[in-house]
Amino acid sequence: MRRPVETLRESGSLSRRTLLAGMAGMGAFALGACSDNAGSSIGTPEVPEIRLGVLKVTDTAPLFVAEREGIFAKYGLKPRFVTMELxxxxxxxxxxGQxxxxFDSWVTIFLNIADNADWVVLGEAYQAGPRTTGLVTNSAVTSLKTVNNLRGKRIGVNNLKGLGVLLTNSVLATNNMKPTDxxxxxxxxxDLAGAxxxxxxxxxxxxxxxxxxSQLDNGCVLFADTASGPTADFPQSGYACARSFARKxxxxxxxxxxxxxxAQQRALDRSSVENVLPxxxxxxxNVAQLMSLGAFPSSTLAIRPQRVADLMLEQQFLKTRLNVTERMAATSTP
Structure with missing residues (x-):
């Protein structure tokens, strides 16, 4: 039976991608799936009823696959899902906190770290693929033919300091435009589709x-793919915890x-993802069957989310460079 999902309001706050495998590169650690008795080799979890902050986006689908298929239980965990604000x-x-x-976008995770949150990275969640993230417009508006036509226009985003602004700024830059344009x-x-x-x-x-x-219900059209060109295969999101929690x-x-x-490996089977989304x-x-999917990495390579941190520095989301390798959870090192 599905465990209840809580809601948390914090203050202030159809293309299948192949798995990018391999462990070469700086700051890598494997999140390898183990045999059925692997739970005992890991050790008894100190906090079996771990509280997982999640967002209602495709990125978190493997968590729910793990819940439905008994993967969490296999490793001695009884997670309690806490829905965060989008x-x-x-x-x-x-x-x-609660x-x-x-789980969150790398942008939000890194902004928290830059704001003195002593967090460590536990794993990657999702990597964008073609048509999985982008700018949509009203199909009835014919004046918007190129990205340059957005000059002086309003663009809706869920977070003024979030992933959407970072990716959109990149699209603007490839069209010789600035964020202030x-x-x-x-x-x-x-509310974005209605807007x-x-x-x-x-x-x-x-x-x-x-x-x-938005395309099915509101007649919107994909105007610009924000996971192409410089941001193709862009590392989108991951998981983090307080360093103190990891140590204890x-x-x-x-x-x-x-x-x-x-669970990430299981999510390579698209049907597993489609079954948990509704x-x-x-x-x-219908949406689950039609939507595009990115990749669910089953290993974490610091070099991938480092792309995000470096782009954030370039766009002045960050004042100094954030070294992702230094933020990898020590408990994950083989």
Missing amino acids: TGDQRPDLEN ADVT VIYEEIPFD VAGGRVSAAWMVEPYLTR NPNTVRAFQAALAE EYISVSR
């Missing part, structure tokens, strides 16, 4: 399943990583 700049307290491990407006994901259809904004940045849903609960962290790896993320079966 809108605004999130600053969750992972030491004293989640032990949080457009006007970003913060709008909840659930485009109603003319409140000229375009909106979306991820799946919102992207496909090494078995719990290893169990989570092992369960995540097995129940856990409120996605219709």
Whole structure:
């Protein structure tokens, strides 16, 4: 039976991609799935009822695959899902708050770290693929033919300091435009399609399943793919916890990583993802079948999320360079 999902409001806050395998590169650690008795070799989790902060996006589908198929239980975990907010700049307290491990975009995770949150990286969640993230417009508006036509226009995003602005800025740059050439407006994901259809904004940045849903329900069209060119195969999101939690609960962290790896591998079977989306993320079966999917890495290579941190520095999201290798959870080192 499915465990209940809580809701947490923190203050302030159809193309199948192949798995990018390999362990070469700086700061890598394997999240290898293990045999059926692997749970005992990892050790008994200190915190079996681990609280997982999640967002209702495709990226987190493997967590729900792990819940439904007993993968978490295999490693001695009984997770409690805590639904985080999708809108605004999130600053969750992972030491004293309502989640032990949080999922989010790398942008938000790194902004928290830059803001003195002592977090460590536990694993990668999702890597964008073609047509999995992009700018949508109203199909009835014929004046928007190229990205340059967005100059001076309003673009809806779910977070003014988030992944959408970072990716959109990159698209603007490839078209010789600056971030200040457009006007970003913060709008909840659930309201973005309506804002485009109603003319409140000229375009909106979306991820799946919102992207496909906006096309089916609101007549929106994909105007610019923000996972192409310089941001092709862009590392989109991951998991982190407080360093203090990792130190106090090494078995719990290893169990989570092992369960995540097995679930990420299971998610290579698209049907596994499609089966959990309607129940856990409120996605219709039609949207689940039509939407594009990216990749679910089952190993974590620091060099991948480092791309995000470096682009954030380039766009002045960060004041100094963040070294992702130094933020890898020590318990995950073989």
